[in-house]
Amino acid sequence: MTTNDLMALLPVLILGGASVIAMLLVAVRRNHRVMHAFTVTVFIVALLALFREPGTMPYVIAPLFVVDKFADFNTGLILAAGLSVLLLSFNYFEQREERKEEYYILLLLATVGGLVLLMSRHFVSLFLGLETMSISLYGLIAYLRARERSDEAGVKYLLLAALSSAFLLFGMALVYAEAGTMDFVGIGQYLAGISQAPMTVVAGFGLMLIGVGFKLGIVPFHMWAPDIYEGAPLPVAAYIATVSKGSMLVLLMRFYRDVNGYEYTILWWVLAIIAMASMFAGNWLALMQRNVKRLLAYSSISHMGYILIAFLAGMEAGQEAVMFYLVAYVITSIGAFGVLAMLSDEKDDAEMLEDFSGLFWRQPWLAAIFTAMLLSLAGIPLTAGFIGKFYVVAAGVNAGLWLLLALLVVNSVIGLFYYIRLVAVMFQPQEGAVVRRRLPFFGMFALSALMALLLWLGIYPSALIAVIRDMMLTMG
Template sequence: MTQTAFLSILPLLVMSAGAVIAMLLVAIQRNHRLMHAFTVGTFLVAGAALVFVKVPLPFAIAPLFIVDAFAQFNTGLILAAGLSVLFLSYSYFEQREERKEEYYILLLLATVGGIVLVLSQHFISLFLGLETMSISLYGLIAYLRARERSDEAGMKYLLLAALSSAFLLFGMALVYAETGKMDFNGIGAYLQSVAQAPVTIVAGFGLMLIGIGFKLGIVPFHMWAPDIYEGAPLPVAAYIATVSKGSMLVLLMRFYRDVNGYTYTILWWVIAVIAVASMFAGNWLALQQQNVKRLLAYSSISHMGYILIAFLAGQREGQEAVIFYLVAYVITSIGAFGVLALMSDKVRDAEMIEDFKGLYWRQPWLAAIFTAMLLSLAGIPLTAGFIGKFYVVAAGVDAGLWILLVLLVINSVIGLFYYIRLVAVMFQYEEAPQRKRLPFFGVFALTALMGLLLWLGVYPSAFIALIRQMMLTMG
């Protein structure tokens, strides 16, 4: 490997080395505080390597990886999201009786898998990244085995993820059998050389969409989401909702662009139907929930539907809208799950709507943060969620997706109800409230996330300019 190639994937190498060293640290001496500090340090070093180590872009590490501005931006997003989850994890796991140190090894390995996905331009690297992340998530979901529903959630994810991987592999095999290529650009070049895509390739793309759809949690591949979110530890649920889904969405964008997937009308219509079904099913089922973790799970399904509308817009504005909405979604989802994590105790998670009754009178700052996150998810002005939805609508208008946009507006109104209902519960008056001391790093992380949320909602132009520059230089 040349020096330039080494430097271009330095964040990935740092995270991989960190996972190996973490295993050795656990073998030598179990210490929760040390493992947490080491893992935070690993994320910071990887982030510093991403920011300060400059290489000519785009740079290809043939045939598996492509390092360009798009990949680097999303690698940074994964590292930032993982670091935020880490800050929320220490106090959450410290009050649990289970051994805690292996959690950080699994989190490092899952992040390695996510970074591999955003760098991938080949079926082999795609599958290696996907399985590295998935196998780590099996353990993370079922980590707190003394808890009710933990083992059940882990087994459900194991079985369904294995099934989705089988569909993905079968789809790859069909595409390879027809094209003789496994790299994205090679497949795209083959498709441009034929007058019409063979049925084998269309079927392969369809099967691959099933595997990717499971990871994104979109209808009709969404049934795992509420049970997994409910059974998993809260920091893990935040990680699945953001890093796992985000890395797969980035991979889908690159693959679809490289194979020029927008030229296939049947695939466009399939994704359009999935987007509409995800919006309606997610919001309708969220309306019926009393469990906040399940509510957020169904909410995430509807938000994937919103993102897919921008994805279908296809042009540069649509891709920019997807990235902006993804960033806003990552901030709000981690913030929402983070509030639940800080409110939880060693006996049970704070997950029922009744647990939030009178939160403003017990923890006013926590209630303010949760309110900001919920309003952003609802798309209220002065939040990143509003700018994200506005960006999606603007991209849809440019592409003439009028029916999809009308349905998006209808679903946004439906979603507003269950978000506002939860906000109203928090501000109900409660006499003689019992205050709980909150961990410093958890409050710091949530405060930073709320600051980003409001900054992107009030002054988004600088960040939008960054996204546009990144898309222009995309390899």
């Protein structure tokens, strides 16, 4: 590899090298505070590494990777999301008796896998990134060994992720057998040179969609989500909802663009049906939940359905809407799970509706943050979530997706009910003396910053939109 190659891959190399150093630190001496500070520093350094000399864009590291503004933007998003999760993790794990240090090693490795996915343009790098992230997530989900649901969630994710990887590999094999290449651009060139895609390739794409659909948690590959969100530690649930899903969504966008997926009507209809089913299933099942973890899990399924509408709208406006919605979704999801983590104690997570009763009178600032996150998820004005839905609707109108947009409006109304119900619970009058617990500084700092960003993007979205448009124009 050349020096330019190494500079292009610098964030991945920093995190990969840091994971080795982290293992040595644990071997020498266990210290939770030192490991947390080290990992936070590594994420900050990796973020700063993105401000390297840009050079020629897109920069191709043949045959596996492409580094362009699209990859850099999403690398920054994933690293910022991981840093936010880290800030919310320290106090959560400090309260628990389990050995805490290996958590940070697994988080570093999972993020390395996610960053590899963002830059992938080849089946080999796709699979390596996916498995690096997935294997790390097995351990992260089941990390709290003393909690029965955590072990159960880890085993479920292990079995289902292994099954989805098998479908993904078989699909890749079918496409490779027909196209003779595993490079995304090469597959696109092969398909452009023939009048009709062979059934082998269509079947391969279908099998690959099963593997991708599992990671995105879309219907009918969604049944793992509520159990895993409920059983996993809260910072891990936030990580899965944002970093894991975001990495796979970005990969899907690049692959679909490189192989000219919009030309294949059958794929469009399959994704449209999945989008409709995800919106309805996610929202209706969320309506029945009293467990807030499961409510957020089903809510995330519906939000993936909303994102798919923008994805189906086409290349320019649609993919710009996808990226803005993804940013808003990452902010709100980490913020929502972060509030739950702040309210949890050493014995139990704050997850039932009753745990939030009268929260405004006990922790007014935390209740204000959670309210902002829920209103953003509902798509209420002056939040990033509203602007995200506005751009999804605009992209859908531009593409004439009237049925999908009508279903989006109906499901947004359904979702509004269970979000507002949770807000109403927080503002219920509190009986008796109000007991206020001291909250950790770094966790509250992260949540406050997320809320400020949420409101800023809801009031002044044009700066982010300009960055996204410039990024999409130079996508390799």
